[in-house]
Amino acid sequence: MAADKPSSKAQAWFCATGLPSDIMIEVDDMTFHLHKFPLMSKSRKLDQLIAEQGRKSSTTTVTKQRQRETKTEIEEEDEEEYQEKQENEEEEDQYQISLPDFPGGSETFEGAAKFCYGVKIDLSSSTVVPLRCAAEFLEMTEEYSEDNLISKTERFLSQSVFKSLKESVKALKSCESVLSLAESLGIVQRLIESIATRASSTDPTLFGWPVNDGIVEAKGASSQALWNGIETGLRRKSLARTNNVESWFEDLALLSLPLFKRLILTLKTRDLSPEIIESCLMCYAKKYIPGTSRSNRKPSTSSSASGVSEGEQ
Template sequence: MASKRQAWFCTTGLPSDVVVEVDDMTFHLHKFPLMSKSNKFHGMITEQEKNPTRLRKSSTTAAAAEEEDSGDGEIEEEEVEDEEEEPYCHISLPEFPGGSEAFEVAAKFCYGVKIELSAANVAPLRCAGEVLEMTEEYSEDNLISRTERFLSQTVLKSIKDSIRTLKSCEGLMPMAETLGIVQKCIDSIGARASSTDPSLFGWPVNEVEPGGRRKNTGGDSWFEELALLSLPLFKRLIFAMKARNLSPEVIESCLIHYAKRYIPGISRSNRKSSSSSIPSESEQIELLETVIANLPVEKSSSSSTATRFLFGLLRTVNILNASETCRDVLERKIGSQLEQATLDDLLIPSYSYLNETLYDVHCVERILGYFLDGLEEISAARIEGGDENSGARSAALMLVGKLIDGYLSEIASDANLKPEKFLELAVALPDHARLFDDGLYRAVDVYLKAHPWLPETEREKICGVMDCRKLTLEACTHAAQNERLPLRAVVQVLFFEQLQLRQAIAGTLIAADVPAADLSRPSNLRREEERDGDDSSDAGVAVTSVAPRAQDGSTTTWRATVRENQVLRLDMDSMRSRVHELERECSSMKKAIEQIDKVGPPNRGRRSSLAKKFGCKFKTQVCDSHQPTVVQARKGRNHHRPP
């Protein structure tokens, strides 16, 4: 067939005797091919032949003249003259399923032309065959049987093809629903998705490789196809997936792709322009409520991508002022996996005019509360059922502790952040959530720097959130010279820095005081000397002369030990000088404090007065103790050095 603008002509060489109008297209066809395949055409043409309407071909000629004026196509004059006296049937098919494109393919099928069935056109052709009554009873291997066979043998065996066919059904309602095409596609998608390992799909959101490029996983394609569905069909599909107890990861992946396609700004890294039009605010709210209501209650996978997406949803909920239910569901969901979040995720802008702060601190405080509530529930269940994941919970709590410390450092520079709110968030975590308080000290320092007008009492409260005993030596050194800290905090820091240095020196002395004669001989040779019972000095000379020749490995160890001993002695000398310096500073500060402190029993000692005034709830005589206590170094931990 050849196109002539809004008219289609059959190029068989025979004059057309049937004109079919579908939408704004006119098809000039022939009776017998149509009647041989379509019972509908057979009845309509037979009825018109009983009461023929003779129309001169002049009307057709006028239509052709209009086409010539528009500069498109030419109709042969000889053919028009031959048809002038021929009657023809005029049939109109309003609201034909699939429109003129589907009717064109159906007409070609009637003429015996080989047609190409695909996932996109099989549903319109199935509906077209139903309207035209192209059944197997009327003609063998007709259009209905061909399309049904293609559906069952090809389309429904593939997830992507089923989604494409389901997408094509959107403009075929309610006929596609009546014929069962929609339900068949939904059942096929749910069944094949549930029978496939979710790990084969890959994570649905494009991850970022270390080089900055995005990597696409092979399973993403059908998630992308799924995101093209209309919201009503998408809802039905999600409900069907839940009914089949589909993997929560797969359901969450579908929701992520769908929301990222239709909600602008849901992902900061998604810079691709969407070809579809941006939905209205009411449509976005409806979509948000649908996505949030269908989020699995289970914790998301270990990938931080899902958590980042949830924070994006939360920002959109705040911008669109969605319902409190949506906000609460999202905050609880985020709280269950807060350890997967990043500092950038927590920096949620404050969109309400009621909040004076730059970031929504109340929201983060609620999320942290949900996280801690979840840990308490897990701990209660652990007591009843046995401990299985205590290590994972402890690691999650440590991660959240570092995350909150970083968040406090970011929001501390906000001049509108009240001291009460800073304190509430700082003390919300339990003590064992932080191995060291260096991050908390940095947040305190930033807050005091941004709020220089705070009185001494308020500054002491702010400094009270950190435990000076959990500060590293580097943090203590910085804090001892920090002029922004109140005097009470500085004295406590100096006290514990002195204690740490004394303990470190004690451990160094133990390692350094090993007799040089013992270090000069390998241990295995010393044991031989003890067994022989010879004189130690004579044996030492004899053995050390033989050791380089007989024990090369032991000699290497001996030399390394000697070098390490020298390094330890140098460190000990530097720490000893630092201790003397701190003692002088502490002594001068004690004298100044004693002059200020006029109240109390006259027989109270210097150390007890200092301990009571500055809140040291331990025996202060430990500072002057020279007991050889060895402090085990915590290796493999990265400490953040305060500014």
Template sequence: MASEAPSTPSKRQAWFCTTGLPSDVVIEVDHMTFHLHKFPLMSKSKKLNDLITQQEKEQLSLNKLNYQNDDDVESDEEELEEQEQCHVSLANFPGGVETFETAAKFCYGVKIELTAGKVTSLRCAGEVLEMTEEYSENNLISKTEKFLTLNVFANIRDSIKALKSCENLYPLAENLGIVERCIHTISSKASLYDPTSFGWPVNETPSAVAGGATAAKSRNPWIEDLAKLSSPMFNRVISSMRENEINEDIIETCLMHYANRCFPGINRANRNPPVSSSSSSMIPSEKEQRELLENIIANLSPVRSSRSPATARFLFGLLRTANILGVSVARKSDLESKIGAQLDKATLDDLLIPSYSYLNETLYDVDCVERILDYFLECYEEGEIEGGNVRGLTAVMVVGRLIDGYLSEIASDSNLKPEKFCELAMSLPEQARLYNDGVYRAVDVYLKAHPWISEEDREKVSGVINCEKLTLEACTHAAQNERLPLRVVVQVLFFEQLQLRQAIAGTLLSAEAGAADDSPQPSINRQSNDDVEGEDRRVATWRATKRENQVLRLDMDSMRTRVHELERECSSMKKVIEKIDSVGTPQNEGNKGWKKGSFGRKFGCRFKTQVCDSHESSVVETRKGRHHSKNTHQH
């Protein structure tokens, strides 16, 4: 059997059976003309038998009529042979030329090879040609049904391949129940797989997860096969999984693969679209892409969980694509809620969502990040973060650092309003920031990038800093920062002084306690000659501690000098502020002295003013007293 190409492109291709016998039937399928023989076709196909028999009867009646009307009939054998050859046209044949060729070979007794991708079209071809068991034994329908039952429906990958081939066989494949059986098999077989063996994440950079991705494909290649289905067919499979209560992790895993295939831009590490052999006409329109993305988002698990297979990076990629395609507000809200449940697993790069709306003047979509943060805090307050209170507190602190980094990144945007900056900075609870160095850095960047804002706005922006939570390094920088308002600088100086005092007091107490606890007591500890070595070790420890105390005293002297300098600076600033008060309130000229509490009211400091009124002499005397008692104890 062989096919013969046409001499010109306009002609049909011809297919001849190389049996040596002249063909007596011509069957046209699409662009191909098959020159075959009646007997093998009519013995297997009831449809072809009926068509050929009917055509023979019509031809016979026509020939009789022509012979009766023609008195001068001359025998023309060639013309009679052409008239005896039947012509059958099979329009819209399932599977096209290739499938009919295989069916024709089956009629001739040629052994055919069945595969998961071809068996569905052959099953439909057998239905069209009526190749039933009642008409002929061991016919095409029974052969393909047996292969489907024993081979295809016993394996999830073969079922997916068969389902994929059904996409071009509608509605016949649906009417024959092949589609439903494939979907049922996929759904039931998927429940047998362990979602923890999928090897996520699947959307990171190839170099970062090359080994994991390869392992995932080798363990569960059916996930990749499922992602090749069309959107309607894929949605039916997901719906069937939900009806059968398949593990949500498995469903989300399938959705992630499908989304990455349909929208390559979701993975920011790989923006190049996959190479495809399809023509440009097959590229879906923007509307079709939007509907596809909405279906993917709708099929994601509605349960907010920080342990979802859908990673934060993948969800942020979906959100960016949703903004570009103009997905409905409801679907974007669902996506933002799901992102909020695992915001602590996001990165700063994830949060930098470009602003696609002309209504937003800022470079990045700050409103979106604020909504996501609200969803996260809602999960935290309701106790929905897995791991209990400790895990929740850790997650909040991670998000606190993340938001501070985001604030530093967007602070240089000239279109970012002070109100929006303060609103986002103050959205976090107090326990989210162990130190305020991050938010101080963001404020410093904002003030540097917005030198034109009013003094009132400068006060408002600087007010998000809790000076009490600044480290000594941040305090040192802030005390010399000319961009900060005077009130904030005063607060910083005070708390820096307070931290130094507490450090000195703590050092003194620990040094005294260490010396008392580690002093040698040989008369008590030496109970026998066997304890000599242990006693020597204790003496050595005591001597080492004594040397450490001497080093600590040197450090304390340095700190004491710094405290004295800060106290002098604070005292001079009080005098300056007193002058400002006296100039600003002339009606109170009779009372120009420093009013207790006026400092705190004017500058909004959250501390008692008498702390700054300590005198150097009293501090030195107190410490001298401690040293005197300590020396007495040692001697």
């Protein structure tokens, strides 16, 4: 099964199966032209909504038939008008469902719809949380259908996200678009706990300050780790360490302030060294407050007193 997504101006998404769609689902400003059976086979919520609309459609159809039967020959429209009306009624009979405030919006619904059709979806730390929330909203449980989207996303979280500090931070950032549902499912807290656990067991030198200076030093060391133009193991380790430092702090600084504050408070409860907490705070501040650096801090009282005494001497 392939899916064709036209330009954003069209605001329509068609499933290229070769069969005419029998249901339209509106999410945000996008209309998805799909098929009832694949959706009903995976989503309890869509199954219920489609069944409910089917009952209403049946009642409407019976009413229209009775109205036609009672028409007299004088009231009958000409053939052209009648045919046009029939076509309009057939369009109206196509199932239409609107899903306002769908978690993750139309992009996430597209992923859930593809899953219903059996299309392999590529999960990542940035997409798994919105898809997990969408699966909850659509009631794509294991009880309703085996190997459903809830279990698939939960496995990915456990096996690929929670085991990585960097991926956990990325996933936490993605929670912001589905915050209410992610909170109620406990995903936000699980990610924060995962980050705190990984950070407390990470090599403290990765959090050295100042970050930029540390990166420069690491790059300098890596450039010296060449012997007659041949890359050594020391150089490879230095580059890997540099990349870890850069990626960790860059991802951390992308968090919204409320999530960042919650993360810092959790890190404090893990008895992490003050230097690590300070490095996180300074990196976050540097992104949003130009000119912020550790060198701008006022010297402590003890160091000031020491400087005065030395000057007097």
